Amino acid sequence: MDQVVYPISEQVKEVVQAVVEALRIPKSEEVPPSVAANSFEAEALRAEIIKTGRKLWARAYVDGNGGNISVRLGSKYVLCTPTMMSKGDLEPADICLSDLEGNILAGDRLRTSELLLHLEIYKANPRARAVLHCHPPYATAFALAGTPPPVGLITEYEVFIGPTAVAPYETPGTQAFAETVLPFVQDHNTILLANHGVVCWSDTVTHAEWLVEVLDGYCKTYLIAQQIGKPLAFIPEEKIKEILVLKRRLGFPDARMEMLPELDSEAPRESAELEQLVKRVVARLEER
Numbered sequence: 001m002d003q004v005v006y007p008i009s010e011q012v013k014e015v016v017q018a019v020v021e022a023l024r025i026p027k028s029e030e031v032p033p034s035v036a037a038n039s040f041e042a043e044a045l046r047a048e049i050i051k052t053g054r055k056l057w058a059r060a061y062v063d064g065n066g067g068n069i070s071v072r073l074g075s076k077y078v079l080c081t082p083t084m085m086s087k088g089d090l091e092p093a094d095i096c097l098s099d100l101e102g103n104i105l106a107g108d109r110l111r112t113s114e115l116l117l118h119l120e121i122y123k124a125n126p127r128a129r130a131v132l133h134c135h136p137p138y139a140t141a142f143a144l145a146g147t148p149p150p151v152g153l154i155t156e157y158e159v160f161i162g163p164t165a166v167a168p169y170e171t172p173g174t175q176a177f178a179e180t181v182l183p184f185v186q187d188h189n190t191i192l193l194a195n196h197g198v199v200c201w202s203d204t205v206t207h208a209e210w211l212v213e214v215l216d217g218y219c220k221t222y223l224i225a226q227q228i229g230k231p232l233a234f235i236p237e238e239k240i241k242e243i244l245v246l247k248r249r250l251g252f253p254d255a256r257m258e259m260l261p262e263l264d265s266e267a268p269r270e271s272a273e274l275e276q277l278v279k280r281v282v283a284r285l286e287e288r
């Protein structure tokens with residue numbers, strides 16, 4: 001007997017509906033801040049923030065009390081670093097719990113004034129689950145020059161980041177400063193902040209920190225390569241397109257993604273349907 005084969009979009013739809021049903025209870029808005037702050041998930045996220053803060057300090061990406069880290073906790077809350085503390089000295093009790101308006105709901109200290117920047121990114125791009133801001137020297141040098149580093153030189157940089165943007169200068173800690181990144185936050189997971197530093201978003205705090213490492217290492221290597229006095233060899237455009245296909249599969253943003261449709265004219269219609277489906281599911285989950 002012939003087996004009936006359902007289109008993949010139908011199969012995925014069924015799975016997704018099952019997931020949505022399974023996630024229905026309990027709704028996160030019913031979880032009060034004190035319960036969210038004391039959950040196992042919050043404990044693990046605080047540990048990840050502390051570990052990442054130590055990495056930032058050890059790599060000299062932050063000075064004094066500079067830099068800040070945050071991560072989303074469910075759909076209503078954010079855990080973030082406090083103000084006026086070295087990122088190398090954080091303890092679990094120092095980490096603040098905030099809502100998406102920046103009101104502190106738990107924690108012994110005042111939140112970072114840069115939480116406004118983090119919140120704008122979360123609100124503008126639901127794929128951002130963790131945000132990290134710091135002042136890595138080589139990348140910040142490009143931010144001072146007001147220009148992103150060139151692309152097309154190192155594969156790892158192309159895959160994880162690709163073109164960065166430079167957000168215009170505003171006074172740090174203000175709402176105006178927080179909004180400077182908004183034009184760039186969909187197509188760029190890594191943004192240079194003019195006369196200041198960098199901000200990265202990702203799915204986890206650890207991955208956001210990787211972006212800073214990849215960016216600053218790339219800027220450093222590029223500056224050293226320029227000292228050699230030979231013209232730099234760029235990755236051919238066709239190979240860059242192969243990298244973009246990989247990035248699309250991995251779900252990484254890249255402002256050059258529009259180069260792909262002409263190249264990928266045979267891309268299956270179903271992949272567009274699936275993308276729409278995933279967007280709808282994410283929207284439904286975000287509403288919880």
Ligand SMILES: [Zn+2]
Binds near residue numbers: 066067134135172
């Ligand atoms: Zn800063």
